[in-house]
Amino acid sequence: MTTQKIAVLGTGKIGEALVSGMIRAGWAPAELLVTTRRQERADQLRQRYGVTPVTTVQAATEADTLILTVKPQDMSALLDELAPHLPEGKLVITAAAGVPTTFFEERLAPGTAVVRVMPNTPVLVDQGMSVISAGSHATDDHLVRAEQIFQPVGQTLRVPESQQDAATALSGSGPAYFYFLVEAMTDAGILLGLPRDKAHDLIVQAAVGASTMLRDSGDHPVTLREAVTSPAGTTINAIRELEKHGVRAAFLAALEAARDRSRELATGKG
Template sequence: MANSSSTAFIGIGVMGEAILTSVLRTVDPQHVRVADGRVEYARERAAAHGVRAAASNTEAVDGAAVVLLAVKPKDIGAVAEEIAPAITPGAVVVSVAAGISTAFLESRLPAGTPVVRVMPNTPATIGAGVSVLSAGTHATPAHLDQISTLLEGTGAVYRVDEPYQDAVTAISGSGPAYVFYLIDALAEAGVLGGLSRDLARDLAVRTVAGAGAMAQQTGEHPVVLRERVSSPAGTTVAALRELDERGVRAAVIAAAETVRTRSIEMGRELDS
């Protein structure tokens, strides 16, 4: 029987550690075990967080109520098969691997194992992330509630039907990289205009953060907010026209569509 408060982490990379930090806000560290292919690294991170380091993946999951898989997509099938004999009946298996379907994991785990697929993003490391959950065949609304509670310290948590997870990957999963790209471009423009690199970077970072916060807090459509900044025949209108003429909007949509397509392909490649 699974210990109702115990959680196992397989993989303690950036995202695994971000979720671990969140979980420790509500779970006793003594009920958390971690394992990683880098044994010494796992021990180091376990000591830093006051949790237990397991000697193996199977030891980590033994008796755990929740098993979180935060390994690379190419490794997740082998890890699932490795831990399957040690999974306790009733345990929920959570995957944060892009492109990996719940069906892929279900086929490698004991029959009836509830599986929840999650697409988080890197701002989860500072509690400002987005995590999107989907239920597998045997995962109930109660299981989703359980995992939502586990992840609430990482930021906002949403739910979608699994077929939409590839689109989620394209928007919130990979989205921070698009924003960092924009910040870098804005900062470079500031340097070109004669600003110091430090000032240009700070202006770019704070502008993007402030605009995002404003869009979230007001709830107004981005078009409305954009128009309020765009005086007739003014500088901002001229800049937006330049962006349109250079196809920036179309490029962003195309980039996101490329991610969605690649996420689908990854799942198919591993399934074959």
Template sequence: MRVALVGVGKMGEAVLSGLAAAGGHDLVVVNRRAERDAELVERYGVTAAPLAEAVEGSDVVVVAVKPKDIADMLDELSPALSDGAVVVSLAAGITLQAMQQHLPHGAAAVRVMPNTPSLVGQGMSAASPGEHVDDEQLARVVEVLRGCGKVLVVPEQQQDAVTAVSGSGPAYIFAVAEAMIEAGVQLGLPRETASELASQTILGAGTMLADSGIHPSILRENVTSPGGTTAQALRVLDQRAVRAAFAEAMQACHDRSVEMGRG
């Protein structure tokens, strides 16, 4: 399968990295800057080409430019689209309706919210197909995204919530890790030790949550002995309304995604 990636910034490179590692696809990248193309060619062994040349003949065209640039980019690439090609947008907040306005009539479009762990093959992508996408085309997009991690197909109306949970989610976890490391240093640990303890703890807890099928509240209770050290720590987090802060932060993320779509 030929896959063109247009505008390979941080998120685009996360997807490209996963696809390159998985292998089995003909990958072509397109960027405004020739030095960026050269960097990606050297790093991943892919091909670089001008926009029209890359898009023509591609089965899947992944557009990873910033939301403010998505309309102009779709206008520019549309004349080169092959029959049956699927256009995939990674732009946060950009609706399928907005995409269709800048694509040929009847063109297949899929809205996707990935996240940066795609760089290490542990991404979480949520895909919403447009009305002109058939089962084979959707399967093609899912196959591409599976090279980067897990994939869910969701109704488009859930995409803003997906952005709040998994799209921006890695940043929340990195912020927690940063806080744990700094606290560990303040408690007397060497920074390297605190970093390893925090990162492995987060990795292990995430793996338990994903693989065990046990509700997180039960997993939390299993760590929390009555009157013990963990109970004391959780008491402080509850006093500081950490859960409420997470809910408020994710609502703000959701609302910003909606606002970007309207813009």
């Protein structure tokens, strides 16, 4: 699929998901380099995928595209190690939440192309959403390359970097809100007399079915909700209680709080 080498630096769950997805999409294992702190983990990745474990310096010199998937708090140390050995002309893709492209551009060779990507955890099951933004030196070709890497593990969406904090609040943190909702609904099912496992199965399948209809039908969520909400029925009584308890307002406030925290992380606060 490509003759260029790609290095994934920091091969945790997200990094491994990318490696697995790229191989399924047609990249040859010989084209993929990985870095990891532990030899045991390096041996595991080599055996599982046929990829080549390397040092950070080797990744900098041998790869054409570098994907940085370490935790945000570890990024500065990684760049200190990487920058002296990274020549001009490389593409750097960062998947660190809340870290702007300027953070990388100021520490790497002048003119280095940086693309910022915010994936969410469903990339682990090939159902992720990866939000992609260009740094000041990244071209459309660089964005296309980032899309080619992340599309095998879900969908991609381009946004201006100024919208990344909002996208993090909705998409990056989004799966947690649904897990929270499923947890609450499972407790409600138990309260109503159902065993936990049956309540869980009912709610999960309802969530899968509803999300598939949202994705595939093209209908507005209000239209889909109204189709379930018959006059004087069970659903409208439940929705009345949700509105009475301010659930809609709570979601608005929660997403604003997540957006604000992403902005704080970008400025190095806490």
